[in-house]
Amino acid sequence: MDKKPRILLIYTGGTIGMVKDYESGALKAFDFNSLLLSIPELNQLDCQIESVSFDTPIDSSNMNPGHWANIVELIEANDSMYDGFVVLHGSDTMSYTASALSFMLENLTKPVILTGSQLPIGDLRTDAKENLITSIQLASLWKKGEPVIREVGLYFEYKLYRGNRTTKINAEHFQAFNSPNYPPLAESGVHLKVYNEFIAKPKTFKKLKVHKNMDANVAILKIFPGLGKSVLNSILNIRGLKALVLETYGAGNAPTQKWFLTELKNAIASGLHIVDVTQCSGGSVIMGQYETSDALKKMQIINGKDITTEAAITKLMYLLGSKVSPKLFKTIFETSLRGEMQ
Ligand code: ASP
Numbered sequence: 001m002d003k004k005p006r007i008l009l010i011y012t013g014g015t016i017g018m019v020k021d022y023e024s025g026a027l028k029a030f031d032f033n034s035l036l037l038s039i040p041e042l043n044q045l046d047c048q049i050e051s052v053s054f055d056t057p058i059d060s061s062n063m064n065p066g067h068w069a070n071i072v073e074l075i076e077a078n079d080s081m082y083d084g085f086v087v088l089h090g091s092d093t094m095s096y097t098a099s100a101l102s103f104m105l106e107n108l109t110k111p112v113i114l115t116g117s118q119l120p121i122g123d124l125r126t127d128a129k130e131n132l133i134t135s136i137q138l139a140s141l142w143k144k145g146e147p148v149i150r151e152v153g154l155y156f157e158y159k160l161y162r163g164n165r166t167t168k169i170n171a172e173h174f175q176a177f178n179s180p181n182y183p184p185l186a187e188s189g190v191h192l193k194v195y196n197e198f199i200a201k202p203k204t205f206k207k208l209k210v211h212k213n214m215d216a217n218v219a220i221l222k223i224f225p226g227l228g229k230s231v232l233n234s235i236l237n238i239r240g241l242k243a244l245v246l247e248t249y250g251a252g253n254a255p256t257q258k259w260f261l262t263e264l265k266n267a268i269a270s271g272l273h274i275v276d277v278t279q280c281s282g283g284s285v286i287m288g289q290y291e292t293s294d295a296l297k298k299m300q301i302i303n304g305k306d307i308t309t310e311a312a313i314t315k316l317m318y319l320l321g322s323k324v325s326p327k328l329f330k331t332i333f334e335t336s337l338r339g340e341m342q
Contacts, residue, residue, distance in 0.1 A: 005047045005083040005140040005147075009036075010074055012067065013057030014090025016117040016128045027120065032057065032088070039121065041133060047140040052078075060090025060097070060116075065214040065317060068100045075105065075112065076210045084111040084139030084147060088132070091116045091168060091176050094154060098163025099311040100214065102152040102338040103318035107206040111139040111149035114163060115156060118174055127174045131156060134188045141194065151200040151339070153185055160186035162200070164311040164340040167281065180282035181306040182339070200339050215242065215320035218313055222247040222279055229259050236267040243273040243316040245309055246301070252276045252285030253292035265299050273320075273329055277304035277312045284342065302333045304341070311340040 011017060011032040018027040032053045036042065042049055052074060058067070075085055089097055098114045105112065115135040117128035135155040141148035152163040157175040165182040169175075186194040217240050221232075235244070244267075248254045254276075268274060276285050276296055284306035287297040297303075304312050315333065324332055336342065 005142060006081065007047050007049050007084050007086060007136055007139050008074075008078050008082040009049060009051035009086050009088060009136075010071060011051060011053040011057060011088045012060070012063075012071065012090075013054060014060050014088060014094075014116040015119065016088050016090075016115075016121050016132070017057060018120045019122065028059075039129065039132070041129065042136070045133065045136055045140070047136065049136065050082075058090070060093040063090070063093045063097060065100070065216055068097060068104060068214060069212040071097070071101060072104045072210045072212060076208065079208055083142070084149070085113070086132070086135045086139050087112065087114045089114050089116050091118065091156070095163070095166045095168055095177065095308065095310040096314060098152055098154045098166060099308070099340065100314040100317070102164040102311075102340065103315055104211045104214070105152065106209040106211060107202060108152065108208060109150050109202050109204050110147045111151070111153065113139050113149065113153045113155050113160070115154070118172075118176060127157065130158075130188075134158075134192070137192060138186060146204070148194055148196075149185065149199060150202050158188045159184040162198075162339055164314075164338055165308065167308050167310060169281070178281070181284070181308075181342070211318060211322060213321035214314070214317040216317055217242040217320065218244065218316045220245045220247065220309060220313055223249070223254055227255075229263065232260065232263050236263055236272065241272060242320050243275070245275050245277050245304070245312045245316065247279040247309060248276055248285070248293070248296075250278060250280060251283065251289050251293065252278055252287050252296065252303070253290050254296060256292055256295060261295050261299070264296070264301070268299055268301070271326065273302060273316065273326075273333070275302040275304045275312050275316065275333060277307060277309055300330065302330045305334070307341040315340065
């Protein structure tokens with residue numbers, strides 16, 4: 001590339017741009033443009049950086065599918081002007097947003113990298129500068145006329161991950177994220193090492209297709225010893241519920257009591273899509289490996305394989321929003337669409 005890559009920073013909120021409220025001492029969102037001025041290091045990067053901010057930056061605990069639609073609209077509107085996007089986001093729901101964006105941005109061929117920090121950028125011991133600077137560098141990498149990263153990534157504490165494979169694992173450590181079932185795409189040490197073999201290789205001739213319709217008539221149920229019939233029944237019969245992520249034990253196992261299986265069977269018969277996802281932080285659902293998952297397999301529960309809960313719930317919203325036919329729903333869910341499952 002002869003000209004410098006153009007990167008658009010999209011500031012949605014999060015600790016990275018927060019300041020302490022003098023009266024209460026609580027962290028609250030701040031005008032990011034003013035903060036950017038206090039990072040002169042950005043001028044040393046070999047790219048052109050511009051930024052755009054949510055009108056009202058948010059703590060990511062307030063993130064919802066409407067905000068995801070705003071982010072993809074910004075990417076769509078600026079796609080022809082920029083070579084890559086860095087989305088600044090609170091860490092609390094960053095893995096949900098990264099997963100959602102991966103589904104909403106079909107045929108993505110350039111980097112969309114989410115990052116944030118555990119400490120505000122103005123803090124002396126902040127992790128924000130490294131996260132921000134390296135994310136911009138990764139988004140600017142270019143080889144043989146193409147961007148090196150061509151998918152939705154999440155960069156935090158020296159590692160770039162596939163966004164829809166991540167989960168937040170720590171509320172205290174700078175290393176706040178993990179990708180238990182997929183290796184990092186890049187690592188920052190003395191050198192910036194990119195692991196090309198793990199990076200998505202999308203078909204470049206297809207045009208970016210943006211999906212904004214996410215159907216949030218979904219729920220997550222984590223099973224536990226002692227889960228009662230009335231609780232299960234109430235959840236399965238929520239009015240308007242279309243799909244459920246069932247967080248099961250180990251390799252996708254669940255109780256074999258008759259009442260439990262009958263409740264699930266009836267719900268499936270009445271049209272509810274149920275996905276079996278493990279509540280373990282790593283590994284995969286293997287339906288039928290134990291007797292305790294065999295019944296689930298027979299009743300046609302969707303196999304979530306090694307998907308994260310974050311990717312499962314957003315994939316459900318995406319498929320429901322795309323009006324996938326009930327007949328094809330299970331097959332399509334069980335197919336990896338953006339590298340989110342094996
Ligand atoms: N509560 C903050 C948020 O998710 C935490 C962070 O930014 O890391 O917006």
